[in-house]
Amino acid sequence: MIIxxxxxxxxxxxxxxxxxxxxNIRFSGFINPYIYILFILxxxxxxxxxxxxxxxxxxGLIIDxxxxxxxxxxxxxxxxxxxxxxxxxxxxxxxxxxxxxxxLHSFGVSAFVKYLISLVVIHHTAFYxxxxxxxxxxxxxxxxxxxxxxxxxxxxxxxxSFKKGKL
Amino acid sequence: MRKLIAFxIKFSVVILFILxxxxxxxLIVNNNGYQKxxxxxxxxxxxxxxxxxxxxxxxxxxxxxxxxxxxxxNTRLNNEIIELKNQLNSLKPLMGDSTNxxxxxxxxxxxxxxxxxxxxxxxxxxxxxxxNKGSRDGIRVDMGVxxxxxxxxxxxxxxxKFSVVIPVLNPKLQINSKxxxxxxxxxxxxxxxxxxxxxxxxxxxxxKFSLGDSLITSGYTYSFPEGILIGTVDDFIIQESDAYYNxxxxxxxxxxxxxxxRVINYLNYEEQRKLEQSVSxx
Numbered sequence: 354m355i356i357x358x359x360x361x362x363x364x365x366x367x368x369x370x371x372x373x374x375x376x377n378i379r380f381s382g383f384i385n386p387y388i389y390i391l392f393i394l395x396x397x398x399x400x401x402x403x404x405x406x407x408x409x410x411x412x413g414l415i416i417d418x419x420x421x422x423x424x425x426x427x428x429x430x431x432x433x434x435x436x437x438x439x440x441x442x443x444x445x446x447x448x449x450x451x452x453x454x455x456x457l458h459s460f461g462v463s464a465f466v467k468y469l470i471s472l473v474v475i476h477h478t479a480f481y482x483x484x485x486x487x488x489x490x491x492x493x494x495x496x497x498x499x500x501x502x503x504x505x506x507x508x509x510x511x512x513x514s515f516k517k518g519k520l
Numbered sequence: 521m522r523k524l525i526a527f528x529i530k531f532s533v534v535i536l537f538i539l540x541x542x543x544x545x546x547l548i549v550n551n552n553g554y555q556k557x558x559x560x561x562x563x564x565x566x567x568x569x570x571x572x573x574x575x576x577x578x579x580x581x582x583x584x585x586x587x588x589x590x591x592x593x594n595t596r597l598n599n600e601i602i603e604l605k606n607q608l609n610s611l612k613p614l615m616g617d618s619t620n621x622x623x624x625x626x627x628x629x630x631x632x633x634x635x636x637x638x639x640x641x642x643x644x645x646x647x648x649x650x651x652n653k654g655s656r657d658g659i660r661v662d663m664g665v666x667x668x669x670x671x672x673x674x675x676x677x678x679x680x681k682f683s684v685v686i687p688v689l690n691p692k693l694q695i696n697s698k699x700x701x702x703x704x705x706x707x708x709x710x711x712x713x714x715x716x717x718x719x720x721x722x723x724x725x726x727x728k729f730s731l732g733d734s735l736i737t738s739g740y741t742y743s744f745p746e747g748i749l750i751g752t753v754d755d756f757i758i759q760e761s762d763a764y765y766n767x768x769x770x771x772x773x774x775x776x777x778x779x780x781x782r783v784i785n786y787l788n789y790e791e792q793r794k795l796e797q798s799v800s801x802x
Contacts (some may be wrong), residue, residue, distance in 0.1 A: 373574045382715050384578060385643050402533045410540045417547075418567055420641070421648040421684060424547025435537045469536065483548060484645050485712070493713060497645075 367392050372505045383497055386505040390476050391418055393434050398441060399452040409434030422484060429480040435473045440471050457513050470506055478504045532581060568682040571639040571650055587781045593668040629747055632782040633658055642689060642715040642775045649685040659683050664743035664784040670772030671750045672781050674743050689715055689775055696741060697750050700734040708750055708769055715775050717754060720767040725758055735769060742789050
């Protein structure tokens with residue numbers, strides 16, 4: 354029950370922070386980190402996959418509505434909601450019957466950082482290429498992907514290390 | 521049948537995944553046309569109201585810049601009034617006491633609708649601006665948007681109380697511009713790199729111009745009257761083999777500090793559009 358409430362609060366909080374704070378960063382014209390995907394990253398490991406897909410779609414579509422990019426965030430978020438389980442299985446073996454929430458403590462630092470980096474990079478790559486919708490000037494798009502992945506990962510690790518494995 | 525159901529259950533997650541991705545992709549592709557859904561956009565009333573609240577907080581920090589802009593424009597308008605009054609006074613003796621109706625120049629048939637920017641971005645590839653005025657204030661799709669510095673963009677979506685503008689900082693918008701001094705025209709497009717600069721295309725190599733030349737709207741569209749400043753030539757290169765110049769334009773408007781804009785209402789829009797359509801449909 355507590356996990357349920359936690360996730361609802363996290364869902365709303367992340368959208369508000371994303372839309373009203375991070376989407377307004379005016380540094381260098383390239384930086385726009387997308388931290389709202391933390392919601393998908395922090396769902397419990399054994400959370401039903403079909404629900405996480407639908408939640409990812411809803412979350413993406415809400416962010417899309419605020420930025421006038423229908424479908425772009427939704428696509429990228431559904432993609433990581435689907436790839437989450439394969440990526441977890443690649444880096445860590447979860448015991449039978451256990452249902453941990455991903456975190457620095459439950460996964461261990463190295464596995465969690467790898468998990469975070471892979472999904473953020475996948476999300477940002479899908480997002481920035483779909484936003485431009487062409488491979489013309491791919492250099493600039495790649496630069497956006499690298500810069501923003503770096504910033505997003507830094508912020509997310511910062512948030513996670515503050516929480517000390519609680520949330 | 522049983523096998524089919526078993527198959528569907530086994531792959532339900534994959535199927536759902538593919539369905540959702542196709543749905544998202546459909547939304548992306550559809551958005552590239554003009555028939556965009558108003559629902560999933562920031563002109564949706566709920567979202568726009570949220571933006572309005574957040575803007576009422578942030579607006580405070582930009583008051584100084586907005587004030588400077590308004591004061592500047594105020595002075596310019598005052599000067600214009602004085603100049604026109606002088607002209608009028610000097611012409612009065614010639615008119616005698618005739619009561620001829622005043623002839624309105626076709627170029628003057630526009631009015632402005634004042635609006636406030638409640639959401640704006642400069643750091644994305646596709647930037648959009650949301651305004652706090654909509655169809656009930658007389659705003660229509662395709663109207664031009666300017667501020668005291670120059671051209672801002674064109675209205676692309678309108679709901680009752682809000683509207684979304686495609687600014688110059690969006691490659692979906694091409695604004696037809698021309699050199700103020702010699703009338704050679706070409707489209708200005710933003711390339712997604714820097715919010716201060718855009719690119720001017722289609723200027724052939726025989727055209728003579730120099731750094732700092734002004735680029736103004738051409739007046740060939742319904743959106744803008746002729747002569748509104750878009751930007752100035754900042755830099756240009758041309759290779760031996762090129763037929764066209766590669767021109768970098770410094771945009772007149774500072775999109776980072778945008779707070780108040782005017783929407784151009786071209787009063788003869790309907791008549792001109794109907795006339796042109798009747799010719800092209802023949």
